[in-house]
Amino acid sequence: MxxxxxxxxxxxxxxxxxxxxxxxxxxxxxxxxxxxxxxIEAIERSSRQRGYDYLDFSLATDGLVAEREQGITIxxxxxxxxxxxxxxxVADTPGHVEYTRNMVTGASTSQVAIILIDARKGVIEQTYRxxxxxxxxxxxxxxxxxxxxxxxxxSEDVFLKIKADxxxxxxxxxxxxxxxxxxPVSALKGENVTRKSEHMPWYVGNxxxxxxxxxxxxxxxxxxxxxxxxxLVIRPKTEAYHDFRGFSGKLYGNSLQVxxxxxxxxxxxESTIKSIHFFxxxxxxxxxxxxxxxxxxxxxxxxxxxxxxxSGEVPKSEKxxxxxxxxxxxxxxxxxxxxxxQHGVNRVLAKVDRIEAKVHTDFSGTExxxxxxxxxxxxxxxxxxxxxxxxxxxxxxxxxxxxxxDEGSFDTVSVGFIE
Amino acid sequence: xxxxxxxxPKEAESIHIIREVAAQFERPVLLFSGGKDxxxxxxxxxxxxxxxxxxxxxxxxDTGHNFPETIEFRDQLVKELGLELIVRNVQDSIDQGKxxxxxxxxxxxxxxxxTTLLDAIEEFKFDACIGGARRDEEKARAKERVFSVRDxxxxxxxxxxxxxxxxxxxxKIHVGQNVRVFPxxxxxxxxxxxxxRTENIAIPSIYFAHKREVFFRDGLIWTANEHVxxxxxxxxxxxxxxxxxxxxxxxxxxxxxxxxxxxxxxxxIRQSTLSERGARIDDKRSEAAMETRKKVGYF
Numbered sequence: 001m002x003x004x005x006x007x008x009x010x011x012x013x014x015x016x017x018x019x020x021x022x023x024x025x026x027x028x029x030x031x032x033x034x035x036x037x038x039x040i041e042a043i044e045r046s047s048r049q050r051g052y053d054y055l056d057f058s059l060a061t062d063g064l065v066a067e068r069e070q071g072i073t074i075x076x077x078x079x080x081x082x083x084x085x086x087x088x089x090v091a092d093t094p095g096h097v098e099y100t101r102n103m104v105t106g107a108s109t110s111q112v113a114i115i116l117i118d119a120r121k122g123v124i125e126q127t128y129r130x131x132x133x134x135x136x137x138x139x140x141x142x143x144x145x146x147x148x149x150x151x152x153x154x155s156e157d158v159f160l161k162i163k164a165d166x167x168x169x170x171x172x173x174x175x176x177x178x179x180x181x182x183x184p185v186s187a188l189k190g191e192n193v194t195r196k197s198e199h200m201p202w203y204v205g206n207x208x209x210x211x212x213x214x215x216x217x218x219x220x221x222x223x224x225x226x227x228x229x230x231x232l233v234i235r236p237k238t239e240a241y242h243d244f245r246g247f248s249g250k251l252y253g254n255s256l257q258v259x260x261x262x263x264x265x266x267x268x269x270e271s272t273i274k275s276i277h278f279f280x281x282x283x284x285x286x287x288x289x290x291x292x293x294x295x296x297x298x299x300x301x302x303x304x305x306x307x308x309x310x311s312g313e314v315p316k317s318e319k320x321x322x323x324x325x326x327x328x329x330x331x332x333x334x335x336x337x338x339x340x341x342q343h344g345v346n347r348v349l350a351k352v353d354r355i356e357a358k359v360h361t362d363f364s365g366t367e368x369x370x371x372x373x374x375x376x377x378x379x380x381x382x383x384x385x386x387x388x389x390x391x392x393x394x395x396x397x398x399x400x401x402x403x404x405x406d407e408g409s410f411d412t413v414s415v416g417f418i419e
Numbered sequence: 420x421x422x423x424x425x426x427x428p429k430e431a432e433s434i435h436i437i438r439e440v441a442a443q444f445e446r447p448v449l450l451f452s453g454g455k456d457x458x459x460x461x462x463x464x465x466x467x468x469x470x471x472x473x474x475x476x477x478x479x480x481d482t483g484h485n486f487p488e489t490i491e492f493r494d495q496l497v498k499e500l501g502l503e504l505i506v507r508n509v510q511d512s513i514d515q516g517k518x519x520x521x522x523x524x525x526x527x528x529x530x531x532x533x534t535t536l537l538d539a540i541e542e543f544k545f546d547a548c549i550g551g552a553r554r555d556e557e558k559a560r561a562k563e564r565v566f567s568v569r570d571x572x573x574x575x576x577x578x579x580x581x582x583x584x585x586x587x588x589x590x591k592i593h594v595g596q597n598v599r600v601f602p603x604x605x606x607x608x609x610x611x612x613x614x615x616r617t618e619n620i621a622i623p624s625i626y627f628a629h630k631r632e633v634f635f636r637d638g639l640i641w642t643a644n645e646h647v648x649x650x651x652x653x654x655x656x657x658x659x660x661x662x663x664x665x666x667x668x669x670x671x672x673x674x675x676x677x678x679x680x681x682x683x684x685x686x687x688i689r690q691s692t693l694s695e696r697g698a699r700i701d702d703k704r705s706e707a708a709m710e711t712r713k714k715v716g717y718f
Contacts, residue, residue, distance in 0.1 A: 283424045
């Protein structure tokens with residue numbers, strides 16, 4: 001089997017300190033034979049040195065020296081494993097209050113969220129925050145892994161109590177019940193991770209790995225209107241391709257095919273797709289996610305940052321924007337501040353016009369504020385120097401999100417989800 | 420719909436990243452080692468810009484201790500694709516007194532490459548260096564960004580990295596800063612090999628099993644030749660081996676193998692239980708070896 005045929009499932013994990021998240025990932029890696037002999041040996045050695053009588057799988061993922069010293073995970077780490085049918089990418093994000101930005105970052109590139117709950121502690125404030133972010137980012141699916149079941153005698157009552165508490169949260173979110181799955185596990189002992197637990201006969205669902213494998217990328221991909229943001233104009237200026245003028249980019253939302261009537265934004269000029277190229281192949285049509293080159297039948301003005309869409313499916317083009325912002329930098333966002341707003345590959349200047357409210361990430365409502373600090377989430381109104389061509393984040397993840405870049409440091413300071 | 424093209428998601432992501440480099444930077448360069456990862460990058464770059472040529476040069480930092488097969492392969496590839504190749508030599512950095520050759524049992528020029536690389540970046544004013552590092556290689560790499568901003572000294576500050584949201588890449592930098600770009604961050608070793616097989620990409624012969632004079636030390640198989648320090652009691656024998664990475668001869672160990680075709684190699688990798696960097700002698704020095712080297716500007 002080759003990579004083209006294997007599904008790719010991207011997962012973000014979230015848990016509080018000591019929920020056993022690293023252990024769970026380490027267990028998944030170990031049980032799918034994704035840990036190599038030298039890594040297992042290193043884990044055995046470290047576990048022995050620390051005097052543990054079990055294998056400390058958390059050592060499989062806790063990378064940096066600073067983390068090993070503090071025994072915590074401090075940034076998003078990417079972990080890879082595969083089964084015969086599926087490639088998995090796990091964005092392992094830390095669970096501290098102050099690291100909301102890391103979960104938002106990890107979740108932005110993932111389709112599935114695994115939220116860990118310590119069976120002894122149940123639903124805590126951190127759980128609210130993790131679920132809030134999964135909801136804000138519109139994850140396709142949430143797996144609630146209730147861990148450390150071995151420490152509560154594999155009790156169904158404990159499981160049901162936590163599930164009921166969590167269901168109360170689900171009712172406050174945009175998720176439907178089918179998008180949420182509860183699995184009782186013991187990462188340390190390997191119960192219900194990849195092997196069905198004999199200690200929990202009352203649980204009839206899939207193991208965690210089986211559940212992740214059942215998810216279909218088709219379910220996970222949104223199908224909306226085709227959006228083709230132009231990255232670069234390709235002009236070979238060679239003899240064979242003397243007059244070639246192609247537009248390269250990555251296609252989102254839906255497929256495009258030769259002959260489609262299209263509109264180029266911002267000019268509004270219309271043309272027809274003359275050809276679609278992928279390296280030396282000419283394609284009839286391309287599915288969303290393709291990095292391709294298009295040529296158009298007419299000589300129209302089109303350059304980097306422009307967007308090619310199907311005529312009749314034109315997105316909004318506006319200079320005023322309302323968005324939910326998550327602040328991912330220690331420099332606060334304030335009214336009157338100017339930023340470079342990057343929407344896909346397009347950049348414009350943006351000014352903070354008004355901060356409507358700071359949103360509590362525990363679903364408890366909003367409060368007035370004049371600034372958004374690191375890890376704050378809030379509703380903000382912007383004025384732009386030029387219109388951008390957007391959909392709401394609710395309609396289109398790819399065309400409904402943007403980042404703000406600080407004009408001084410050039411750091412990425414905020415991520416925005418357009419209303 | 421008839422003949423709908425379904426992309427390989429990892430390939431499409433890498434092409435997107437490479438195009439962003441060409442669009443956001445003035446002087447990008449592709450760091451080319453002659454290894455399978457940088458060869459894969461060259462193919463992805465071809466795909467990103469076709470039918471136009473790759474719009475940036477390749478830079479090879481040559482330790483002088485490379486396998487001759489790798490150098491031959493490099494020159495052939497550059498010629499075939501009409502690419503611009505820049506070579507800078509660690510030997511020159513040694514001759515200029517900027518770095519000192521290591522001595523003894525584990526002497527290697529691998530870590531000396533950093534100085535030569537940083538000098539080349541300054542000489543050509545490169546603002547983006549594209550490299551073939553992957554996050555699955557080593558745990559310090561697991562936290563690396565796709566666009567990784569380095570300061571004037573080439574240093575990596577893992578606590579102060581820009582968050583990367585969705586697939587929006589922020590390549591805005593100040594004068595003197597540069598960005599290391601890792602388009603195949605999300606690929607695994609098996610992904611790379613399966614891609615090379617699917618695409619039928621040519622690779623240097625040392626990746627396939629061949630007979631070689633080797634000796635054994637610390638459970639690893641070392642190449643026996645004049646560049647590699649060997650003690651008198653370390654006996655040279657001839658074995659069927661191949662290499663899983665092609666770094667400097669002094670820091671790249673061989674594995675016993677009979678894989679003579681790409682199919683064989685892919686099967687071997689799939690079944691292998693020794694990780695790729697397990698055969699990198701430079702990482703064995705200490706558990707934090709890679710992280711320490713990255714902080715000072717190693718690739």
